[in-house]
Amino acid sequence: MLKIGLLGCGRIGQVHARSIGQIEGAMVTAVSDAFEEPARDLASRTNAKAMTSDDLIASADVDAVVIGTPTDTHFDLIHLAARAGKAIFCEKPVDMSADRIRDCIKVVEETGVPFMTGFNRRFDPNFANIHARIERGEIGNVEIVTILSRDPSPPPVSYIKTSGGIFRDMMIHDLDMACFLLGEEPISVYAVGSALVDPEIGKAGDVDTAAVTLTTGSGKICQISNSRRATYGYDQRIEVHGASGMLRAENMLESTVELATATGFRRAPAQHFFLERYEAAYLAEMKHFVGMIAAGGTLTPSIIDGLRAQVLADAAALSLETGVKIEINANSGS
Ligand SMILES: NC(=O)c1ccc[n+]([C@@H]2O[C@H](COP(=O)([O-])OP(=O)(O)OC[C@H]3O[C@@H](n4cnc5c(N)ncnc54)[C@H](O)[C@@H]3O)[C@@H](O)[C@H]2O)c1
Numbered sequence: 001m002l003k004i005g006l007l008g009c010g011r012i013g014q015v016h017a018r019s020i021g022q023i024e025g026a027m028v029t030a031v032s033d034a035f036e037e038p039a040r041d042l043a044s045r046t047n048a049k050a051m052t053s054d055d056l057i058a059s060a061d062v063d064a065v066v067i068g069t070p071t072d073t074h075f076d077l078i079h080l081a082a083r084a085g086k087a088i089f090c091e092k093p094v095d096m097s098a099d100r101i102r103d104c105i106k107v108v109e110e111t112g113v114p115f116m117t118g119f120n121r122r123f124d125p126n127f128a129n130i131h132a133r134i135e136r137g138e139i140g141n142v143e144i145v146t147i148l149s150r151d152p153s154p155p156p157v158s159y160i161k162t163s164g165g166i167f168r169d170m171m172i173h174d175l176d177m178a179c180f181l182l183g184e185e186p187i188s189v190y191a192v193g194s195a196l197v198d199p200e201i202g203k204a205g206d207v208d209t210a211a212v213t214l215t216t217g218s219g220k221i222c223q224i225s226n227s228r229r230a231t232y233g234y235d236q237r238i239e240v241h242g243a244s245g246m247l248r249a250e251n252m253l254e255s256t257v258e259l260a261t262a263t264g265f266r267r268a269p270a271q272h273f274f275l276e277r278y279e280a281a282y283l284a285e286m287k288h289f290v291g292m293i294a295a296g297g298t299l300t301p302s303i304i305d306g307l308r309a310q311v312l313a314d315a316a317a318l319s320l321e322t323g324v325k326i327e328i329n330a331n332s333g334s
Contacts, residue, residue, distance in 0.1 A: 233270030
């Protein structure tokens with residue numbers, strides 16, 4: 001039985017608690033939060049003990065930690081947990097700074113603790129199916145990947161101001177997905193962006209509409225389209241074009257019911273946001289974490305994947321700022 005300590009009892013911490021509750025061979029034994037109430041509440045729902053983060057990490061009743069705290073706390077918690085010899089699942093992004101992630105890699109390598117980065121979208125059943133079929137050669141050599149990723153509505157401007165910007169906060173998932181599907185490291189990044197949804201986002205120094213083009217050493221291309229607004233729900237689609245075919249995953253809709261009348265066909269909106277849309281992915285990623293630790297296997301996405309996506313997000317932000325294509329140094333992701 002893998003005994004898991006949950007750090008952070010907010011939105012994503014509660015999702016992980018629910019997932020762990022469904023996994024044989026794992027249980028939440030301890031929870032912590034910066035505030036008493038969310039910790040007490042989640043402790044009572046999971047039959048776990050509420051304690052401070054320090055006590056949780058030191059507890060003999062905790063084999064692994066799930067870090068679901070705000071991003072700026074990940075660095076310290078990773079260091080503490082690694083030095084305590086605990087396996088670590090850490091939410092994305094590992095940190096907002098690539099250099100600080102490199103520092104985390106050092107402590108993870110020195111201590112040898114298992115580490116997984118929470119890029120949940122790799123575990124979405126449809127996207128995982130696309131990846132598996134690419135690997136099986138069903139569309140031949142991948143040539144061009146298109147990722148469309150749009151939120152239903154923008155977050156408050158107060159959130160935008162501390163988010164690290166659209167590339168590090170939102171597109172980071174898509175940048176990881178690009179690496180996952182291209183099967184090769186991007187070597188160049190070109191970004192454009194505008195504040196079209198809310199001028200206040202522009203005043204806060206960010207954009208709400210962005211497009212990025214990545215190219216790999218062999219010339220494979222990925223185009224990512226992001227918006228902080230989609231009037232029809234959470235828009236999450238992927239298309240991979242290869243030498244001998246194409247694989248495509250459409251949106252998950254609120255229902256499969258379609259109305260047809262003389263005026264045309266009408267379908268339901270896309271599932272509202274990430275909690276619903278990626279419910280299966282959150283469970284599958286946690287199953288992978290628990291299963292691989294039990295089997296002594298390799299955890300993916302790794303902390304190196306966390307760094308690679310961050311390097312690409314930084315490059316996209318720099319490209320937008322400078323208006324030029326940014327070359328990525330070989331090995332910058334490791
Ligand atoms: N993979 C995904 O789809 C996904 C989705 C949402 C959030 N996230 C990531 O998860 C992390 C948390 O995001 P959220 O939306 O759940 O935030 P949240 O604010 O809802 O929850 C974070 C919780 O952590 C607590 N906390 C703060 N410092 C702490 C500490 N040192 N020890 C213990 N608890 C502490 C806060 O009080 C809060 O309850 C962020 O890194 C975010 O980027 C990932």
